[in-house]
Amino acid sequence: MSRAKAPYIAPAERAAPDLDSGKYLVMWQGPNHPGITGNMSLRLVIEGDSVVDCETHVGYLHRGFEKLMERRLWMQNFPLVCRIAVPEPDFNEYCYAAALEELAGIEVPDKAVWLRTLSLEMIRLASFLMWIGGQAGAFGHGTIAQWSVTMRDYVLDLFEELTGGRIYHMYIIPGGVRGDVPAGFLRRVLETMDTVRKNLDDIELVMFHNVVYKMRAQGLGYIPPDWVDQYGITGPNARAAGLPRDLRKDLGYLAYPRLSFEPIVGTVSDAFERSRLRLLEMYQSIDLIRQIVDMLPARGAFRAKLPNPLHWKIPAGETYVAAECTRGEYGFYVVSDGGDKPRRVAVRGPSYTHGVALMERLARGVNIADVAGLMVSLHTYPPEIER
Amino acid sequence: MSDKHSIPGPLANEGLPLAERGLFCDAPPRQYQRANKITEAFWNWARAQSLWILGFGTGCGAIELRPLMTSRFDMYRYGIQPRPTPRQSSVFVIGGYASVKTLKRIVRSYEQMMGPKFVVALGSCTINGGMYWDSYNTIKRIDQYIPVDVYIAGCMPRPEALLAGFQELKRIIRAGRGEGQNEYARKFEWYKANQKQVIKDWNMPDYNW
Amino acid sequence: MKELITSLANRYGVRDWKDLKAGQAACFVDSGRLRDCLRWLRDEAGYAHLSFATAIDQLERGVFTLTYALRNHERGHSLLVHSEIDRTRPVVDSIHRLWAQAWTYQREMKEWYGIDFPGSPRVDEEFVLEGWQGPPMMRRDFDSLAYSDATYAERPGRASSDPAEHMKRELYPEEQA
Ligand code: SF4
Numbered sequence: 068m069s070r071a072k073a074p075y076i077a078p079a080e081r082a083a084p085d086l087d088s089g090k091y092l093v094m095w096q097g098p099n100h101p102g103i104t105g106n107m108s109l110r111l112v113i114e115g116d117s118v119v120d121c122e123t124h125v126g127y128l129h130r131g132f133e134k135l136m137e138r139r140l141w142m143q144n145f146p147l148v149c150r151i152a153v154p155e156p157d158f159n160e161y162c163y164a165a166a167l168e169e170l171a172g173i174e175v176p177d178k179a180v181w182l183r184t185l186s187l188e189m190i191r192l193a194s195f196l197m198w199i200g201g202q203a204g205a206f207g208h209g210t211i212a213q214w215s216v217t218m219r220d221y222v223l224d225l226f227e228e229l230t231g232g233r234i235y236h237m238y239i240i241p242g243g244v245r246g247d248v249p250a251g252f253l254r255r256v257l258e259t260m261d262t263v264r265k266n267l268d269d270i271e272l273v274m275f276h277n278v279v280y281k282m283r284a285q286g287l288g289y290i291p292p293d294w295v296d297q298y299g300i301t302g303p304n305a306r307a308a309g310l311p312r313d314l315r316k317d318l319g320y321l322a323y324p325r326l327s328f329e330p331i332v333g334t335v336s337d338a339f340e341r342s343r344l345r346l347l348e349m350y351q352s353i354d355l356i357r358q359i360v361d362m363l364p365a366r367g368a369f370r371a372k373l374p375n376p377l378h379w380k381i382p383a384g385e386t387y388v389a390a391e392c393t394r395g396e397y398g399f400y401v402v403s404d405g406g407d408k409p410r411r412v413a414v415r416g417p418s419y420t421h422g423v424a425l426m427e428r429l430a431r432g433v434n435i436a437d438v439a440g441l442m443v444s445l446h447t448y449p450p451e452i453e454r
Numbered sequence: 455m456s457d458k459h460s461i462p463g464p465l466a467n468e469g470l471p472l473a474e475r476g477l478f479c480d481a482p483p484r485q486y487q488r489a490n491k492i493t494e495a496f497w498n499w500a501r502a503q504s505l506w507i508l509g510f511g512t513g514c515g516a517i518e519l520r521p522l523m524t525s526r527f528d529m530y531r532y533g534i535q536p537r538p539t540p541r542q543s544s545v546f547v548i549g550g551y552a553s554v555k556t557l558k559r560i561v562r563s564y565e566q567m568m569g570p571k572f573v574v575a576l577g578s579c580t581i582n583g584g585m586y587w588d589s590y591n592t593i594k595r596i597d598q599y600i601p602v603d604v605y606i607a608g609c610m611p612r613p614e615a616l617l618a619g620f621q622e623l624k625r626i627i628r629a630g631r632g633e634g635q636n637e638y639a640r641k642f643e644w645y646k647a648n649q650k651q652v653i654k655d656w657n658m659p660d661y662n663w
Numbered sequence: 664m665k666e667l668i669t670s671l672a673n674r675y676g677v678r679d680w681k682d683l684k685a686g687q688a689a690c691f692v693d694s695g696r697l698r699d700c701l702r703w704l705r706d707e708a709g710y711a712h713l714s715f716a717t718a719i720d721q722l723e724r725g726v727f728t729l730t731y732a733l734r735n736h737e738r739g740h741s742l743l744v745h746s747e748i749d750r751t752r753p754v755v756d757s758i759h760r761l762w763a764q765a766w767t768y769q770r771e772m773k774e775w776y777g778i779d780f781p782g783s784p785r786v787d788e789e790f791v792l793e794g795w796q797g798p799p800m801m802r803r804d805f806d807s808l809a810y811s812d813a814t815y816a817e818r819p820g821r822a823s824s825d826p827a828e829h830m831k832r833e834l835y836p837e838e839q840a
Contacts, residue, residue, distance in 0.1 A: 098556070099510040099540070099563055106511055106556065126791030127556045128513070131589045134800060134807050138588060140827060147585060153514045169684065197520065216524040234517060234610055296711040299764045310736075317739050318686070377827055377835065386683055387732055387743060389714070400732065400743075402719055415715040415732070424764035450514070453791040555793040582818040588808040590800055591792065594815045652814060655794030 084112050084119050091119060096438060098127050107422070107449040109442075113435055121430035121438075123423045129453040136412045141167060142241070142376035144409070148399075149235045151414055152451040154197055157190040158392040159414070160239035162399035165320070166388040167241040170403050171381045178367040179243035184322040185359045186229070186238055187390070189256075192263070192352040193222040194393045195345055198446055202342050203274055205440040206283050211274055218263045225259055228252055243370030253360045260353045267349055275343060284339035288429045288441045292336075298428070299420040302395025303348060304445060307333035307341045314391035326358050338444035345393075345446075380407050387415075394418055394446045416451030423452065469656040479661035483639040486569060494630065501544070501570060502627040505620065508543035509536040510563055513550025515576035515610050527613040534620055540566040545623070548602075550610065551579035551592045557599060558653055564600045565662045569635045572603045572627065574619055576611050584609060598648045601634035664688075664740075667708055675700040679745075689743040694729070697746045698756040701731060705761060709735045710742055716758075716768040718776045722803040725750045727778060731758075748778070757783035775801035 084091050097108030106127040112120035132151055136144045148163045149156035161183060168175060175183075196219040200212030223233045228249055230236040238245050274280055292308040294300065305312050313330035315323045331347045333340045373379070383405035389398035395417030404410040426445060433441055467475045488494050511519065522529045523536060537543040540563045552560055564573070575596050578584035583594035596602055603626055606619040626632050638645060650656050671677035671690065677700065679691040692700045704710040710733035719728040726747045734741040748755055757780035759766040767790075769780040774790045777799035789795070798805050 098559055099508070100538070106513075106516070126789075126793065127553060127559070129553050129555070129591050129791040130551060130586050131591050131800065131807065134805075135586070135589055137803070138807060150514060150585065153517050200520070200524070212520075213525045216520050217526045220521050220526045233612060234514075294763075297763050299713050299762060301712075312736055317736070375835065377830055384683075385689065385743070387687060387714070387741065389741075396714060398714060398732075400715065400717065400730065411717075411719040413715065413717040413730075419715075419767065420764040423767045428763070555791075558793070582821045583815070587821070588811050590797070590805075590807045590810045590814075592815075594811070595818045598816045648816065653794060654796050 084114075086112070090114055094435075097124075107447075107452070109426075109430070109438065111430070111435065111438065116435045118430050118433050118435060118438060121427050123426055125423065125449060125452045127453070128450045132454045133412055133414065136409055138408065140376065140407055141379050141381055141409065142373075144412070145240055146235075146237050149237055150450075151454055152392075152397075152416060152448055153234065154448055155190050155194040155392055155394075156235050157186050157239060158390055158397045159399070160237065161187055161321075162388045162390055162397060163401070163412075164239050164241040165390075166386050166399050166401035167381060169386045169388065170384045170401065171241075171379075173242055173371050173373070175243055175371060176368040178247075178364050179369045179371075181322050181359060181363045182244045182248070182369060183239050184326075185256075185356065185363065186226075186236065186244070187321070188352050188355050188359060189222055189225060190236075191393050192349060192356070193219045193226075195349045195352070196222065196263070198345065198393065198443070199270065199274075199342070199349075202440070202443045203270075203280070205443045206280055208274060208277070208280065211270055214266055214270060218266050221259050221262060225252070225256055228255070240370070242373045243368070245370075247369050248363075253363065256356065256360055260356055264350070264353050267346065267353075271346060275346065281339065283437065283440065284342065284444070285337060287338040287433065287437055288444055290336040290425075290429070294425075298425050300395070300425060301417050301420075302391065302393065302446075303341055303344050304336060304395065304421060304425075306330060307344045308336035309334055314389055314396055318389065318391075320390060322359065322362075325362070326355055328355055338440060341444050341446075348393075378407065380405060389415070392417065394421065394448070397451075414451065414454055416448070416454070418445075418447040418449065418452050421445040422447030422449065467659040467661060469658055469660070475659075478659035481661060482642045483565075483635075483661075485636045485639045498628050498630050498632075501632075502624040504533045505545045505572075505623065506535055506537045506543045507545040507547050507574075508540055508563060508567065509538055510540075510546070510559070511549050512552055512556050512560060513548070513577070513579065515547070515549030518576075518610060518613050518616060519547065519549070522613045522616055527617065529617065529620070532617065532620060532624075540564075541568060543567055544571050546571065546573045546600075548573060548575040548580050548596055550577040551584065551586050551589075552596060553591045554593070554652055554654075555591075557593055557649070558658065560596075561599060561649055561653075562658060562662060570627075570632060571635050572623055572632050573600055573634055574604045574606065574623060575602045576606050576608075576616070576619075578607060578609050581605055581607065593652060599645060599652070601637045601645075603632055603634050671700070671704075671708075674703060683743070686739055687741045687743070689745060691745045691747075694746045694748045694755055697729070697731075697744070698758055698761070701733070701744065701758055702761055704733055704742070704744070709737055712736060713762045713765060714741065716765060716772070718772050718778055718801075720750075720776065720801065720803045721747075722750075727753055727776060729755060729772075729778075753778040755780055757781060757786070759783045775799055777802070 092113045094111045098106045108124045110122040148159040151159045196215045200215040203211035230238040295305045311330045311332045333344045381403040385402040387400045398415035400413040402411040580596040586592040604623045675696045677690050677692045682688045712734040714732035716731045729746045731744045766784045769783045770790045772778045
């Protein structure tokens, strides 16, 4: 516990470049720009072709979730929460449901726990697959996106079978899950995992052994290990810097303590290492899904009995529930005042720190052509920044 | 800046600082003059065969464009492909809810698109506000602000629904009913008034093509 | 843990320690000592990771509750540090020098609640809104529906029923009697 653990780094105060000097060019990247993840924008100040200063502008997707949730009954929020992070909705559902169960003291049946784990792990895989397409695309490998997005679609097909929805599943409901596995579903899961795995081998070959990708990604956006706490970095971005922090291990939520896996840790957190790490995490996800399918209890209840949702009052209290999503720590902070509506629900999205503060810091000095690649390598999803 | 620009039209880019007003157009958009019937029919056929959509993911719906662009659903086989800039695109896909901040960019991008241009709006959010009917930051119907040719209902619409929507759009264009652009020119003042009612800090050009 | 509680209480007058669940606790500190307390937690107690910072509007009591969630990764423990400030004079010390991402949260709180953090970078700039003229919208006395109805045109034909009433009618008819 020494002071050296968290050394002082000057935060976002910086000397603004003198724009009138004629040396610099101000350029907006986004919101309408192919090299940007989702709908957000970067205001870049450029000298030659390197970035001197970067400012992120978010809010294009702000819908005011946290306000809307205060206006709705506890149960009415359940279809709303998944829309906070579009490519990875299940974490919202899980965190919200778990927070409610904690506050209301509801016991979740064992089968539901396993099904939740399955759905979270599957969406992690899907989200990673989507990401790798973006990462490769940002460095000019369009082919990878053609493969990986299709693979993601196969995973989404599984979700469709399980939950009825492709993108938004609304599966993890407070008290359990919304349905049991359909007949033959688990076999199809395993088949899909085989397909995805085979495809991942191809992706590894084409992407990670490719000299263009190596030369562009190596050394880009290096995160020193002591920034991790300083900037609140979590997830693969932190693990790539050598810190074995994985909430699935640390918090041991759901069925994760009963699965065998180790956090994957890298050495130098640059864009290349981060992407390699995420590739390994995809393999890990596939492995975990196989384990879950093996250990899933065949019978049992999948949902606890809930009180009438119209009069469902949750005892006053507060809790913070976090889970390890693909980007890092995803959390819901729920405060109840004993009424039938939440007092406050705050969402902690990992992109919040990665996409704003960290991105602004890392973008300085980067070549303008690499900004998109850098942004993707931090794995940000704008909808969870502004909510 | 020449004198010509300082004589304002009915709406004269008043949201801009004086020095910048001259940089933009000073006249409202005009309606499209049709050629004779046969030529127009041929052109409409040609227009319908190559729809270039603007790659601007404005809401949740944007996520279904990825599968659509890649090999599983592959919209290229219908002559549809994404373009990076509004100047090259002819179809604007509004991917769901539009916050006020995005609406500003939607209006500007829409106006910058070359005619003939068409708008496809996805999801219940664009139709009547959807989930966010009581949100303080999202508009409830997009056709108050820009004309819409095809709505695709759903929350969110599947890629197949999107493909069906594009087929419908093609049918509309071939039949010469893709009138959004003309409608925008005809009811320009009305659209502008609506836009300004929502976008409280109007600091962009009124005429911008 | 005992040690931590007593030294926090002795140094910064931290009170109301409450264990929320295994690996999570909450405590309360006066807003004047908030920054020093957070600094001590970060440097000396190992709570080096700031998960998030947010505010809760307690309209009835006329205060904003600030919440800072810290995590000690070595011990696997998170701590929610609360503090309260007056709703009419919402000014708190900025912690942007403690954590490099904290200014984003502060900017958000400034825009959403109107809580000021003097000295925090770009705190007065708009964060997610643009051209917003209403009051800070996360305050509980701001009515989102009324604002939306007044501002955005609605498509005729959309019937909005009160969800609770509707559910009662459609799903639980037996309760009507
Ligand atoms: S209709 Fe549904 S999917 Fe589409 S933008 Fe609205 S909430 Fe998102």
